Amino acid sequence: MSGCPVDPRPPKPPKPAARPDKVSLRRYVKLFRQDILSAQPAKLYRAWMAEFKTPFFRSYMVNQPELVQTVLKDRPLDFPKSSRISEGLRPLLGASVFLTNGEQWLRQRRIIDPAFEGGRLRETYPAMWEAAHAALKRLRRQAGGPVEIEEIASHAAADVIFRTLFSIPIEDETAQKVFHEFRAYQRTQPILNLAAFVPLPRWMPRFFRRDTRAAAKRIRGLIAGLTAQRMEQIKAGNAPDDLATKIMTTVDPVTGETFDTEEMIDQVAIFFLAGHETSASALGWALYLLALYPEWQDVLAEEAQALQTGAFAEMGKLRRSKDVFRETLRLYPPVPMMVRQNSCPERFRYRKIPKHSQIVLSPWHLHRHERLWDQPDAFDPDRWQSENGKICGRDAYIPFSAGPRVCTGAGFAMVEGPLMLSLFVRELRFERIEGRDPVPEAHLTVRARDGIWLKVTPRSRSGVAQT
Numbered sequence: 001m002s003g004c005p006v007d008p009r010p011p012k013p014p015k016p017a018a019r020p021d022k023v024s025l026r027r028y029v030k031l032f033r034q035d036i037l038s039a040q041p042a043k044l045y046r047a048w049m050a051e052f053k054t055p056f057f058r059s060y061m062v063n064q065p066e067l068v069q070t071v072l073k074d075r076p077l078d079f080p081k082s083s084r085i086s087e088g089l090r091p092l093l094g095a096s097v098f099l100t101n102g103e104q105w106l107r108q109r110r111i112i113d114p115a116f117e118g119g120r121l122r123e124t125y126p127a128m129w130e131a132a133h134a135a136l137k138r139l140r141r142q143a144g145g146p147v148e149i150e151e152i153a154s155h156a157a158a159d160v161i162f163r164t165l166f167s168i169p170i171e172d173e174t175a176q177k178v179f180h181e182f183r184a185y186q187r188t189q190p191i192l193n194l195a196a197f198v199p200l201p202r203w204m205p206r207f208f209r210r211d212t213r214a215a216a217k218r219i220r221g222l223i224a225g226l227t228a229q230r231m232e233q234i235k236a237g238n239a240p241d242d243l244a245t246k247i248m249t250t251v252d253p254v255t256g257e258t259f260d261t262e263e264m265i266d267q268v269a270i271f272f273l274a275g276h277e278t279s280a281s282a283l284g285w286a287l288y289l290l291a292l293y294p295e296w297q298d299v300l301a302e303e304a305q306a307l308q309t310g311a312f313a314e315m316g317k318l319r320r321s322k323d324v325f326r327e328t329l330r331l332y333p334p335v336p337m338m339v340r341q342n343s344c345p346e347r348f349r350y351r352k353i354p355k356h357s358q359i360v361l362s363p364w365h366l367h368r369h370e371r372l373w374d375q376p377d378a379f380d381p382d383r384w385q386s387e388n389g390k391i392c393g394r395d396a397y398i399p400f401s402a403g404p405r406v407c408t409g410a411g412f413a414m415v416e417g418p419l420m421l422s423l424f425v426r427e428l429r430f431e432r433i434e435g436r437d438p439v440p441e442a443h444l445t446v447r448a449r450d451g452i453w454l455k456v457t458p459r460s461r462s463g464v465a466q467t
Contacts, residue, residue: 011292011293013292013379014438016439018044037441037446040362044362044365045368045370046369046370047063048063048064048067048371049062049348050063059358059359059360060351060357061362062361063362063365063366064349065372067349068361068396068402069402072403076403076404077102078342078343079343079359080101080102080340080341081100081339091213091217092185095263096108096269097267097270110253111258111259112250114250115243115247115250115408116411120246121411121415124164125310125312125415127163127164127242128163128415129310129419130169131159132156132419134159134170135155135420136423136428138155143456144456144457145455146433146436146453146455147454147455147456148452148453149451151183153280153281153283153284154276154284155170156420157275157416158170158179158182158276160279160416162178164242165243165244165268166240167242177222182272182276182277184215185215185219223269224261224265227244227264230244230245233245248264274407274409275409277445278334279413281447282329283420283421284447285328285331285446286417287421287430287452289328290425291431293379294431296320296324297429300421300426301425301426301459304318304423305426307419318419318422323384325414325418325421326384327380329399330367330368331377333363333364335445337362338401339358340358340361341358341359364446366397366398367397367399372396426459427459428459429458430455430456431454431455432455436450438450438451
């Protein structure tokens, strides 16, 4: 099958209810603490630019593609990461590449980027293949009834990270501890702290749970153990040839330095956040969308017959699965908002932007923008072959950010996600459970408020679900 026509009256994938256009600052703070997505007004799905006024300062959301390009691609050094982002994430991520700017960030990227270049993706594919089959085996054991899909997706994505980064499966004792600690942590900490919008005095309590900092400390302690062990293996000359070894032995061509232990802990923390949290979010929502549109499961199941040997070349045949995954990333971008800070005064759309203002980029709103996309709230993987889809895919699609700060693992994600989707639907069917549709909200990534619950049943050889 080449694709599926869009039902003229398809069910709409869920999105949070928007707040009224005007609310008090107190009400906004309360909504923000509950969920940053539902704290935003509906007009942002049509606005090219919006200004947030507070008693302290103003921030600006930018949705116009030309302005997004200015910030991310044309002049990225003039729009560094906002220091306010670190308010909530610094305890876990330290001085990782996700939070740094300027020369420090450039140095980190010079060391990290070589690990993700060239044939490295092909080299790590066997680890992804093994993790995907391990996840499928785990799903098979639960088939026959309701399954909480987010937990399955998180487990599978974490397995990929540990196998590709440290050459250990998720069953490893330390890996298990990191996974469970991180699973709890992501429910307590938003990707954007309220300070990204409101400058809080140092004496004012920060808006995250008291145990968040303690959980971050435990996670970093576990990562420190893995890092120290790997450094000993490198010194002894018996370290596995995986991503951790590659990164820890890469010398910055400018300074001649490598990462020290503390720096490597910072980077592993963000690899786990970016490579596990975001992949788990996308995979969970993709399986829900396939349950909502079961005809697409048949398309992907047929296409997945190409996966026979575990050879990387077979991924080139998963065109429809990649379209489904891209559409999932459009509707549910794992990182829904990003914040930059202008280093000099700007003028955007005839507005004067004072120096050091907060420039908010929202993949969530950009990907559903009513003046850009055809049927922006509809699930339509075929859109990527349309003229509108191709234009928007180039100008208004930033699930991995864009420009010099684009996620280094974007290529990994676009292999890992379609691979797992294809293997899962080739053997299993996923069905929506009436009355248990997920409600998206933003924590570390876009997750479902009460999880994603689906009925999972074995698929017969004829393609009909077994009962």
